[in-house]
Amino acid sequence: MSGDRAAPLGLLVMAYGTPRTPEDVEAYYTHIRRGRPPTPELLADLTARYDAIGGISPLAALTEAQRAALADALEARQPGRWKVVLGQKHAAPFIEDGVAELAAAGVHDMVGLVLAPHYSGFSVGQYQQRAADAGDEHAMALHRIDRWHLLPAYLDFLAAAVTDARASLPADHKVLFTAHSLPERVLEGDPYPDELRQTAAAVAERVGLSPWPEWALAWQSAGRTPEPWRGPDVLEVIRDLAATGRTDGVLVCAQGFTADHLEVLYDLDIEASGIAAEVGLAFARTRSLNAEPTVMAALADEVVRVAEAGLAP
Incomplete structure (x- = not known):
């Protein structure tokens, strides 16, 4: 200094x-x-x-x-x-x-x-x-x-965004908190997954969601390399949710991203919403922080x- x-x-x-x-x-x-x-x-x-x-x-x-x-x-x-x-x-x-x-x-x-x-x-x-x-x-x-990731204003923003987006979905829906996947080799001992779970849990508590029945973590936008990347991928989770028949809709909260960009506007708004439509689930995404x-x-x-x-x- x-x-x-x-x-x-x-x-x-x-x-x-x-x-x-x-x-x-x-x-x-x-x-x-x-x-x-x-x-x-x-x-x-x-x-x-x-x-x-x-x-x-x-x-x-x-x-x-x-x-x-x-x-x-x-x-x-x-x-x-x-x-x-x-x-x-x-x-x-x-x-x-x-x-x-x-x-x-x-x-x-x-x-x-x-x-x-x-x-x-x-x-x-x-x-x-x-x-x-x-x-x-x-x-x-x-x-x-x-x-x-635990800044109160950030958590409050996410909680309000989740609450607002849920209003457009059927009563029986699941909230998926997503972030950019990373290669498994770099996540050994890395705090990233734990911090993502901490944010999601804090937001879920504010909103009043129960773990697994009402919310879960998922990953997205993995790189196109042959090595393993952290999952489950959000597209797979959407398909699995439809296969269980236990939910009528899915809400994606892209907690790991702070602005609208390709990984949100394409990977979620086009690709993930397309998969949801294909398998018969209602779909919504929370607004971005910007x-x-x-x-x-x-x-x-x-x-x-x-x-x-x-x-x-």
Whole structure:
């Protein structure tokens, strides 16, 4: 830490990234594949998915809205104190670009916040490590927010979203809390599955749902690699629920995602809802967090708390 309370403070808002135009899809996919261009078949499949949701994902605009909401909330709390920038994993501006922007603004201490509530070393841990490494190059201290899966405002948002979405379903329905699957090899000793269960349980308690009869965890959007990924996949769960004949509908709460993007708008709204229709189940999805003001304000409070703790003598 710099200990300089007169210097501006930085917030590095980190996100996965997304192509901004259809022309960016191939370069984006190549970056995800660590420099290996996708085969024509893989590229055509991804492009078709973007076409199905309107040509491109709204994630870039939504991520910027989240960054701006955090900046506004911090300005309201500590006017003129904060520089808030975006740094992404797979699209410009990259995490290193964001750190360089903070350094150019004279920032010595930055808070790293990933727009993902649940910690995994494979995801949030990698973001924070890249931020720390880039900060070292600029003699900048990083103060990390590694998880916010039990932030009360976030839990309240999810509970309200679940309650509202349930109203459209038959009385006999099941709530599935989903998140992005990860390879089994990286989940050995990783807190990600436990944190997802903690969030789901806290939301279910707020809503008044009983475990298994009324809610369960499921996984989605597994990568297309030969290694095993964590399941059960939400599509399999929907088929299994229909086969039992014990429910008339399914509600998916995509608790692991904080904005509308391909994994929500295609994998759930098109693919999962299509499976539900095929097997005769009513289907609904909870609204996404996006830049919901109450949660953004609560995250800003957490940013200030972490920064003050880091600057404390």
